Amino acid sequence: MSAGSSLPYRLRPNKAVDRELFLSLLMRLTPSLSLENYQYVGLGGPFLEDFRLVHARLGLKRMACVETEQEVHKRQLFNRPIASIECVHATLEDYLDGHDFEAPAIIWFDYTEPKGITTQIERFARTIGTVPLGSVLRVTLNANPESLGKPDTNEVSVEIDDVASSDRKEKPTVQEWRLARFKERVGQLFPSGLSADGMTQKRFGFSVLRVLKLAVEKEALNFRDRRIVWALATHYKDGQAMVTAALVVCAADNTAIEELVKGWEFYSTSDSPHRLDLPALSTLERLTMESNDDVRAKMTFELPKSDMGEDPFSVFKKFYRIYPHFSRVEL
Structure with a gap:
């Protein structure tokens, strides 16, 4: 868990809106999927606020909060708002590998470390084939292009207002340099046609979501009994730029869930995420x-x-x- 994830929500208004959107999605799905009978698995930070709200809004009783850091885990045991929350000292991946879901689940993969993004995306994608039908999966990924590294000034050319430095033909721009690093990082998941424009602060989140969509839909081809319904995607920045995406793992012949989420006022997909860029207001x-x-x-x-x-x-x-x-x- 990063230090940033322990910041209170009053200092992260866009994150707070992102969380409310996810809760709204779950409440829309509840009558059709009976989410109150699901298990919720996620990373709650020291205060477990997400768990409190999931229990309050949906009535879920079976919840598992997974944490790798020992001291944060101790704080979770102390701050646990509902006695039925199981606080587990482990990685999310180890917990999922050792747990058999007897019923559908809601799982939130809340990642903040950018260097492991390929492994994170691949793990999220593999999970769609291991959870029971009807499960809801959500992932948060770091979308800060500066995490790709910073080139030395003599490695890149400079462009300002379409005016390029004299070495433009010999050297890449910062965005082109980042594009090469991004391609190295995601490997075979690199989307075709992705250009250097996708490496800016404004567009990098969309590029990450393209990689996520490619990984998930590639994995879905391995299963005939299920289909993926994208329901919510967001792009926001409270300090660090982040993207999220949520989907429902449906039976192959189930079209009702897709109709349900498409009729939701906040329906969005990885192709067109909500840009949560809310102003600070008095x-x-x-x-x-x-x-x-x-x-x-x-x-x-x-x-x-x-x-x-x-x-x-x-x-x-x-x-x-x-x-x-x-x-x-x-x-």
């Missing part, structure tokens, strides 16, 4: 944006954009119902 700004149609005219100023480049007014309008609100409570 309480007055939030209330004004919620209660007015022409917000720009009312507020008379622009909100700053992040390097993800999304329009903050449009993103807020799309996700205002699940925008996180935090307040201080004295206990």
Whole structure:
């Protein structure tokens, strides 16, 4: 577990919205799949907030929180909000290898380490063939292009506003250099047609999701009894850029689940993820944006954009119902 994953959600508003979207998906699936009878497996961090909410929203009782770091595991035992949560000191992979699922499961592969991304994607893809039909799988992956490394200044040429340095023909740009490193890292999972444009902060998340989709759909070809239904994908940045994707492992002849998720207002796939780039707002700004149609005219100023480049007014309008609100409570 990275240090960043122990940050409170009030410091990670986009992560908080991402979590609410996943919970919303699970609640939509619950009547059809009876998710209250599933087992939930994931990485809860020291506070197990995801587990508390899954239990509160869905009524799941069988839950396993897996953690590799000994001290974090001890904190989980202390902070465990529900007695039925099993806190396991192991890697997620070891836990899954040693566990036979008698019933469908919800499994969240919450990864933060970028160097192991190929192994992480391959493991997630293999799991679609080992879980019972009806299972819901979700993965979080690091999508920071700087994790591919930093070239020496004499290794690359420079381009600014379409003006290139004199050594452009002899040396690659930073994005081209990163593209070569990315191809080395993902190997045979490298998507055809992926260009250097996919190595920017704004586009790298889409490139990671293309690799994920290729791995999952390649694995799905090995099974005739099941099909994959993509349901939710997101791209966000709270410090580190991340992408997520969630899918349902359905019976090959089951079309009802696909119809159900496609009718959901937040349905998205790995091809077109939600860009969660929500602005930091004061309480007055939030209330004004919620209660007015022409917000720009009312507020008379622009909100700053992040390097993800999304329009903050449009993103807020799309996700205002699940925008996180935090307040201080004295206990």
